[in-house]
Amino acid sequence: MRFSVLASGSTGNSIYIENDEHAFLVDAGLSTRKLEKLLGEVGRDMKALDGIFVTHEHSDHIRGLGVTARKYGVPIYANEKTWKAMDGLVGNVPAEQRFVFDMETVKTFGSFDVQSFAVSHDAADPMFYIFHENGRKLVLITDTGYVSDRMKGWIREADAYVFESNHDVSMLQMGRYPWNIKRRILSDVGHVSNEDAAVAMSEVVSEKETRIYLSHLSKDNNMKDLARLSVSQTLETCGIRVGEYVHLFDTDAEQPTELVPV
Template sequence: MKFCPLYSGSSGNSIFFGEGEDKILIDAGLPGKRIDIAMSEIEEDTSNIKGIFITHEHSDHIKGVGVLSRKYDIPIYANELTWKAMYGKIGKIKDENIKTITKPVEIGNILVEPFKTSHDAADSCGYIIHSGNRKTGIVTDLGILTEDIHNKIKDCEIILLECNHDVEMLKFGPYPYVLKKRILSDFGHISNEACAEGILKIFNGDKKHIYLGHLSKTNNHPDLAYKTVEVILESQGIKIGQDINLIMTNRDKISKVINL
């Protein structure tokens, strides 16, 4: 299997997952051309994508999905409320490429399982991708990491987990009060500290590859996010590089590719 966050951040998100000939994207929140470029950089072709799975309707997750679907005849998968919220934003889509998720979806040898997240969207979700005996978790855009989510992702070998903001940077930063309150709420985004605490709760002794993703451009910094998580984990006896492979995602370019 092959996994790579093509882009991850508050300005756009798209994630590649492949198992042999079965290849999907989670979200397409940048112009289609930029996603094409990122795909070529990991030696993949967007025309081989068999489905794009949408987490929610915010523009940093759907900006390029309509273009890619029309250009390459790719089905788009989303739950009913997300389809209603995004349909008028992505242009005309072929009827046969409008796929409403009501249960886990099989794409060849991949099983894509949605789960609910707490975010200020119509019906936001994360995804567990099952491939053989391996599980990969996509967990971004959520205000809280619930016990149900912990149980969903604790057995995942690869996890992309939101690490959105530093609380002090957000509190004393330029955002208006209403936006700060929304981000800090149970329907906003999780902080660097909350991300680390979530990792502690799901760590079960098995080696995990954990990407820190969806960083705020204004209220975070990659070095700060990484160090905050690293310090909290190591204070609890978890060894970075040995117990957990901690990987920082990139906002404007591809992140590390994992092949297993």
């Protein structure tokens, strides 16, 4: 299993996952042209996709979904409430490309097992995904206001995480956003802060080599260096020595991460 975070942030999100048999995107929150470009930068082609898994209907996760579906004939997977919420947002997706992926279920594609789980976000029925193959585990978890004990049970002991580290609380509180937006981000259906993300990470990682990609950073209320420092310091406070077996990596809104094995 290999993956690349093609883009991550408030302007658009998409993650590419493959093995020797199948290739998928999770979300298509950028234009089709941009997705084609980003995939090309990691040496891959949209024509090889076997499906796109949708997490929720916010535009930074589905902006290019409809055009991509129609252009490439790729199957789209989302739960019922998300499909209904996307009506009118993605245009016509042919019936033969529309597949329902229920919450808290597993779909199998060859040696891939793809598991869905609920998160806490202000969308119709938001859910993220865990990819399993041959005992290896990749967890994708962003767009959640907090990480519940139930979520921690699902995501525990993965080999790699794409984990939300959305904002620095002080930057958000002192920033230019109106109060109603600040309140929404800080709420249980908003986004997790650097420190809260790190506390959750400390409770789910095990003492094995683990790669954590800090993702969905706010353009206005966070910075890569700050997120990495905050997460590192909080993990160290929780007794986890970063660099020993837990390794942190940046993601970017414009550039894909290296395509790496899990």
